[in-house]
Amino acid sequence: MAAVLQLADVSKNYGSFQAVRNLSFEVERGTICGFLGPNGAGKTSTIRMILGLQGVSSGQITILGADDGRKVRDRIGFLPEERGLYKKMTPVEAISYLGSLKGLPAAEGRKRARDMLEQMGLGDTHKKKMKDLSKGMAQKVQLIASVVHQPEFVILDEPFSGLDPMNQQGLEAMIRSLAANGATVLFSTHVMQHAERLCDKVVLLARGRKAFEGTVAEARATSARYLEIEGALDVNAVAALPGVGTVETLSDIDGIVTLKAALAAGAEAQHTLRAAFVSDLDVRRFQLREPTLHDAFIALTGDHPDDDQRHKATGTQIEEAAQ
Ligand SMILES: Nc1ncnc2c1ncn2[C@@H]1O[C@H](COP(=O)(O)OP(=O)(O)OP(=O)(O)O)[C@@H](O)[C@H]1O
Structure with a gap:
């Protein structure tokens, strides 16, 4: 062209x-x-x-x-x-x-x-x-x-x-x-x-x-898929789950945290979810997110192009753990 x-x-x-x-x-x-x-x-x-x-x-x-x-x-x-x-x-x-x-x-x-x-x-x-x-x-x-x-x-x-x-x-x-x-x-x-x-x-x-x-x-594709996990959770316990890379806290409201956990290349989200239940973690919401262009931008540059858009992401919901 x-x-x-x-x-x-x-x-x-x-x-x-x-x-x-x-x-x-x-x-x-x-x-x-x-x-x-x-x-x-x-x-x-x-x-x-x-x-x-x-x-x-x-x-x-x-x-x-x-x-x-x-x-x-x-x-x-x-x-x-x-x-x-x-x-x-x-x-x-x-x-x-x-x-x-x-x-x-x-x-x-x-x-x-x-x-x-x-x-x-x-x-x-x-x-x-x-x-x-x-x-x-x-x-x-x-x-x-x-x-x-x-x-x-x-x-x-x-x-x-x-x-x-x-x-x-x-x-x-x-x-x-x-x-x-x-x-x-x-x-x-x-x-x-x-x-x-x-x-x-x-x-x-x-x-x-x-x-x-x-x-x-x-x-x-330059950015990793990630999990959004919500519950009364300990960051270190989530970081120890199989397939999980770095974990970031997105919010913490009265002890109910929303965590963003990078999923390692080739890792199975279902495997991570099963391990969370076996470990008796208090998981109330669990979603696999595909990286957005916004995520890619942050991964590529380390900059936030627009802070207002920070927490918006499209994704595939695997399971909502009923409480
Ligand atoms: N005429 C100028 N003299 C001196 N510095 C300038 C001039 N024009 C732009 N700059 C500086 O160059 C940098 C790039 O500015 P520019 O306006 O090109 O960025 P931008 O990506 O379009 O940002 P924005 O979306 O805020 O307009 C900024 O640090 C700005 O302060």
């Missing part, structure tokens, strides 16, 4: 501080790539270099065959992290104006703006000024403005931030439909769940360095 974006050994220094370090990765045409990392990892700096909005300190970037994003700006759609559209314009005016800067005729821009606003549930905002829209609404308008000229390559910097869960879902659908129509999408986020659901590929960034590049499944 042809790469529409290639970064080769790219670094960015701000004075003596190196925000991006020897970063190399590729994005193939027609795919959705998640650019992941906690706050301050260097995502925005990288995106600005990709777009040619700031120069690289060293290394090379090729985007849509060009050596500078500014040369192909009309073929790119960009949603910046800093939002704020022309406050006195209506959404239709703002969208068609930004489209016109990318070569889209005004009448066509207004028509597309009306259709896209309708699709995004903003059909009744036509007469309002941008300044009178809610933050989430204004963000959706800005998003529409960034893709109204139907760019080949869409770059979105933290597009999910500031949107409620319903609108986040709508944005996920929009990103999928952009890719289904042939566009390439690169979006940055520090919330792993969006990337987990959407991405063909993820690039994990930690303190300016690439920690991982590959599919979501490949990222997950």
Whole structure:
């Protein structure tokens, strides 16, 4: 598959501080790539270099065959992290104006703006000024403005931030439909769940360095499966069970603890559960969890990309021990 974006050994220094370090990765045409990392990892700096909005300190970037994003700006759609559209314009005016800067005729821009606003549930905002829209609404308008000229390559910097869960879902659908129509999408986020659901590929960034590049499944496979065990339990007794590696206490409420126990490669969770009952441990809940992208991120970088998401994990429940 042809790469529409290639970064080769790219670094960015701000004075003596190196925000991006020897970063190399590729994005193939027609795919959705998640650019992941906690706050301050260097995502925005990288995106600005990709777009040619700031120069690289060293290394090379090729985007849509060009050596500078500014040369192909009309073929790119960009949603910046800093939002704020022309406050006195209506959404239709703002969208068609930004489209016109990318070569889209005004009448066509207004028509597309009306259709896209309708699709995004903003059909009744036509007469309002941008300044009178809610933050989430204004963000959706800005998003529409960034893709109204139907760019080949869409770059979105933290597009999910500031949107409620319903609108986040709508944005996920929009990103999928952009890719289904042939566009390439690169979006940055520090919330792993969006990337987990959407991405063909993820690039994990930690303190300016690439920690991982590959599919979501490949990222997950770098992390161990684990057990979540709840009860009046002694950590050392759980650590001594067969197949169990390191044990972490997730919560302790009046002596009822929830433990996260890493499962050794090839170990059978059922075997561990049986041993727990034979040892007469007070197990009230026992679940086998598959590692999430979030778990993989922590395993790969030692960083927590988003503390709010820390305890959320999908998994297969083997058994709930009745009490
Ligand atoms: N113009 C600048 N001058 C000096 N330091 C900067 C500048 N821009 C960014 N930095 C620093 O570079 C590092 C990376 O910032 P960047 O905004 O690229 O990260 P990010 O991953 O996009 O984070 P966030 O999600 O918080 O925006 C941070 O430590 C930031 O303070």
